[in-house]
Structure formats: C-alpha cells, structure tokens
Amino acid sequence: xxxxxxxxxxxxxxxxxxxxxxxxxxxxxxxxxxxxxxxxxxxxxxxxxxxxxxxxxxxxxxxxxxxxxxxxxxxxxxxxxxxxxxxxxxxxxxxxxxxxxxxxxxxxxxxxxxxxxxxxxxxxxxxxxxxxxxxxxxxxxxxxxxxxxxxxxxxxxxxxxxxxxxxxxxxxxxxxxxxxxxxxxxxxxxxxxxxxxxxxxxxxxxxxxxxxxxxxxxxxxxxxxxxxxxxxxxxxxxxxxxxxxxxxxxxxxxxxxxxxxxxxxxxxxxxxxxxxxxxxxxxxxxxxxxxxxxxxxxxxxxxxxxxx
Ligand code: SF4
Ligand code: SF4
Numbered sequence: 001x002x003x004x005x006x007x008x009x010x011x012x013x014x015x016x017x018x019x020x021x022x023x024x025x026x027x028x029x030x031x032x033x034x035x036x037x038x039x040x041x042x043x044x045x046x047x048x049x050x051x052x053x054x055x056x057x058x059x060x061x062x063x064x065x066x067x068x069x070x071x072x073x074x075x076x077x078x079x080x081x082x083x084x085x086x087x088x089x090x091x092x093x094x095x096x097x098x099x100x101x102x103x104x105x106x107x108x109x110x111x112x113x114x115x116x117x118x119x120x121x122x123x124x125x126x127x128x129x130x131x132x133x134x135x136x137x138x139x140x141x142x143x144x145x146x147x148x149x150x151x152x153x154x155x156x157x158x159x160x161x162x163x164x165x166x167x168x169x170x171x172x173x174x175x176x177x178x179x180x181x182x183x184x185x186x187x188x189x190x191x192x193x194x195x196x197x198x199x200x201x202x203x204x205x206x207x208x209x210x211x212x213x214x215x216x217x218x219x220x221x222x223x224x225x226x227x228x229x230x231x232x233x234x235x236x237x238x239x240x241x242x243x244x245x246x247x248x249x250x251x252x253x254x255x256x257x258x259x260x261x262x263x264x265x266x267x268x269x270x271x272x273x274x275x276x277x278x279x280x281x282x283x284x285x286x287x288x289x290x291x292x293x294x295x296x297x298x299x300x301x302x303x304x305x306x307x308x
Contacts, residue, residue: 007252007295015253015295031285035117039124046070046121050197067197069094072115073175073232075101077187080180090184104232105239112240116226116233117282122193123226127265129218150220161267164228165280172231192225222265226282237279244301247276247288253296260287260297270297 007015022030050067057064068074074097078089082098089095107115116123137144171187178186188194188207192214195207210229217224226233249260249270260270263286268278270287291297 009253009295009298013294015250015293016255017294019292019294031289035284036127038118039121039127042119043121043124050200054200065094065096066092068092068194069096070100071097071193072101072104073187073235074185075099075104076172076176076232076235077179077185080176081183090179092185092188104236108236108239109243110245112243112245112283113233113237113279113281114283115236116230117284120226120232122196122230123223123282125196126214126218126223126225129215130222130265133219147220154220161227167228168230168234171229172234175231187231222267223282227266227280233282234279237281240281241277241279244303246300246302247281247297248300249273249276249297250295253293255293255296257292260291263287263290275300 009015027033046067049065049070053064053066074093078093078097079101081088081090089097104115104119107119133147137147175185175187189205190210191207192211195205195211198205199208199211214225221227247270251274254271256271258271261268261272264270265284265286266278266280266282268276268280270276276287285299288297288299
C-alpha cells in the first residue's frame, strides 16, 4: 500500500498542522510586535516634529516643518493647484506633501495598503484605544459584560457596515475636488488628525467632534475611521489593487475556525475568502499571526487583480 506524502509548507512542515505556540524571542519577533514598533516610531517622529515646530515656530531663524508637511493626503489636496499653477500649493501644504504622497502610493503598489496598517499615526492611535479597551475589559468583567451586550445589540447595525464603507470615497472626492475648486483644504476642518494637533493649541473645530466620535467608537469597533471615512485609506486602497502582493487562504490547510476573521481590525471575513485582495485590507498581518494552522494563510505574489 502506498501512502501519499502530506503537502508541506515552505518551512518543511505539513500544511494544516497546528503551529507551535510563540514564546519569548519568537513572540517578540512576530509581525504584531514589529508592527507596533514601527507604528510607535512613526508616531514619535511626528510628535517630535510637532513639538519642535510649536516651540520654534515659523518666525525664527531656523525654519521648522509642521506635522502637516508630512501628511500624504495634503499631497492629494494640493495636486490640482500644483499642476495648474506650475508649482504653487494650497495653504498648509508644501512640496514635501507631494513627495510623501508619491512614497505612500509606491508603498501601496509594493505592499498593498500597508501604509495604513504600519505607518499611519492616526491608525496607531485607534489601535491604541482598542488595545486599551481590550485591556480594561480583561481586568473588569463588568465592563466586559457591558461591552459584550452593546456589541450584541449593535449587531443589528451590521447591515449598514458594507454601504457605510463607501462613505470614504465620497469624503475623498469631496476633499480633493473641494480643494481644487475652492483653492483651500475643505477637509481640514473636519479632519480628526488635524484636530489632534489643534487640540494641543486649544483650538476646537468640527474635527474635534469627529476625533471624539472616532476615539469613543474605537473602544467598541477597531479602526472605525479607517473602515468608513478615511479619504487617504480610500485612495491608497484603490491603488493597492495594482499590487502583486496578496494574502491567500489555503482551504486544505484551513480549519475554518474564524480566528483570522476575529483578529482582523478591518472586520474582513478572512476565513471565508480564498484570496484577500480587499481595498480595506491594511496589510497588518494580524490574521497571519493569529492563524493557528501551518500554511493556511500566506502572503503570495501574483498578477494584480482589480476585482474582488
Ligand atoms: S485562522 Fe482563518 S485561515 Fe487560519 S485555520 Fe482558522 S479560519 Fe483558517
Ligand atoms: S485581512 Fe489580515 S492583513 Fe488584511 S486587514 Fe485583516 S488582519 Fe490585516
């Protein structure tokens, strides 16, 4: 009698076998830990830029860049004016915004929407609020029960999840076309990321309300701003469709446990997908980290697919 060799992963272990539990250094070297480190470094860099700019100001002998000079979305907002006027930019933006925009778009092609998952400081803020919520729920069973009840009741709202995800494209069109038509950043006053820095100067805008809603919502839903309203994520997600990098779920190795779906901060149904090429995937690799089976979820290279 002949026995068929069990298919093996690139690591030489049978596909579908239970992954060994990560401990010690292996745990520290996980995608999750490395991602948090990168996110923290970017956040600290922008914070340092903002503090320096606030302390030195713009009138000193040394010209310091503001946090806005590093925002890729500013590049989108100023693009029309830059081309139409041969080099002028809308207020609060600089040539650096266009350079950062090009870098973000190249990142989207090389590594899908990893800009959102690994580099965006506002994404990091939402992640931190969600982690805080999980921590508090672990420590306080009464709060955990309350959140669970709220989530159960909120499941009725799941029907609006999909249509609501289109909102970000409307925000994108409004912000880019508005800046082109009016010649200033129409989105700035509702931008929660701008509101973070305005708050430091005790300035309140509609963006402060959006910021408060986003942070409160992050206690219950991961990445609410990214899922529904971020115009930058909408644009980079569309460009990411051209990327040859994608995640594949191998149905033979997968046990349909749905742990990956639970781990996905963008609420994507990973355990039922064959390939994950969604515009909403932020390339965080939390699903890969959490999947307990060898070879069930892997990064692949292939032809870009514009469709699902
Ligand atoms: S975590 Fe997802 S991909 Fe991994 S075995 Fe479970 S359902 Fe399959
Ligand atoms: S599908 Fe995986 S990589 Fe994409 S956002 Fe969800 S957890 Fe992150």
